Amino acid sequence: MPGTTNILTINSGSSSIKFALYAAGEPPARLIRGKIDRIGLDDPTLTWTNSRTGDRQTYPAKASDIREAAFFLADWVAEQKGFDQVRAIGHRIVYGPGHSHAVFIDEALMNELHRNSVFDPDHLPGEIELIEIFRKRYPQLPQAACFDTSFHADMPRVAQLLPIPRRYDREGVRRYGFHGLSCAYILEELTRIAGAETANGRILLAHLGNGASITAIKNGRSIDTSMGFTPAGGIIMGTRPGDVDPCIVGHIISRDHLSTGQLNDLVNHQCGLLGVSEISPDMHDLLEKEGSDIRAVEAISLFCYQVKKWIGAFSAVLGGVGTLVFTGGIGENAAAIRWRICQGLEFLGIKVDEKRNAENASLISTTGSSVTIYVLPTDEEKMIATMVFRLLVAPDKKY
Secondary structure, three states: OOOOOEEEEEEEOOOOEEEEEEEOOOOOEEEEEEEEEOOOOOOOEEEEEEOOOOOEEEEEOOOOOHHHHHHHHHHHHHOOOOHHHEEEEEEEEOOOOOOOOOEEOOHHHHHHHHHHHHHOOOOHHHHHHHHHHHHHHOOOOOEEEEEOOHHHOOOOHHHHOOOOOHHHHHOOOOOOOOOHHHHHHHHHHHHHHHOHHHHOOEEEEEEEOOOEEEEEEEOOEEEEEOOOOOOOOOOOOOOOOOOOOHHHHHHHHHHHOOOHHHHHHHHHHOOHHHHHHOOOOOHHHHHHHOOOOHHHHHHHHHHHHHHHHHHHHHHHHHOOOOEEEEEHHHHHHOHHHHHHHHOOOHHHOOOEOHHHHHOOOOEOEOOOOOOEEEEOOOOHHHHHHHHHHHHHHOOOOOO
16 A cells, blocks of 8 residues: 555444554554543543653543544544544444454445344444444545454354244344454464464453453364353343343343333443442442442452353363463453452463462463463454454455
8 A cells, every 4th residue: 555554443332432543554553542431421531642652631522422422533533643644444343243354334234234233222323323424524534344243253053052942043143242353352462472373272261341251262263252142141241241041131121111221221231240239330449349348249259250150161162271361451450350260270270370460460370380371451443453454455355
């Protein structure tokens, strides 16, 4: 590609928008990164950091909802140095059934995203708003969709099937899995720091944050993952329940006379660590309260217990584990949680070095551990930039 090429990445959540500007390449070099936070609250802010100088600025943003935040971002980013050299925009799209790789966005894909919004009301409507607003403002820029589900698209059929009537499977109701961009990034990082043999081995990837999932990876492929048809399944999360007895849902609907929208709000915003603790969805807050509130103790214990169970189950699926990776906000920063999860898993060869773990070292396994345990920061925006750059260079290849 002639001339300087920059790529804008956009990662939309239900109440925030992360963005970054990269100089394209292998690997891409981040120029700025930022976030519009507290969307819909009284005090939304835009915070951004110059990656080269370290300068950081925060100021009020217009963001009463995702739409207004998208317009605000579209105006703000155009004033930043380097935007005139942007050649493409990459979006994290959480829900992308049927897509095994990143693609440029066209009308057919937009229609598909609109149809899928009913399955992911917390993410897709906001993602669609961002795409449409940036298309109107900058129609000359191609936009690419990088799907969180793509990494799991070729999971074994048995891992995709759900034990419900087959007619639903024919309609596409199956386990899709999420956090795929994080998985893809960590796999490339493992290749870089530990070599191709490790990256092609038997890996358990624990992405633990407000959203949390465990993924079993073998020979570079997703073999199974804890999240299911939506990101609400699997292990307990900040405000999502993970897997529960489905009849409990029917009981709650009947007891509280909930509409579909009210049920979605309960499942995605009132359950998980917040629901159990009645204190906070944030693990840091719960650890601070652990010495004085039994509800915090129980929420933390349930989280660690469930992660431990999934590690054991996926170890069986893989036929043994060679590498365990912790990532995500909790996985990267909460040494106490990593320690509790790993205690009792010595029979699998998982042995944590207490000092390394307390220091948040990148390698926290003991010298004698048969499982190598890493703590690796994930970077979904960098993975988006990488995928978009590869699409620009070779649009017919699958990434």
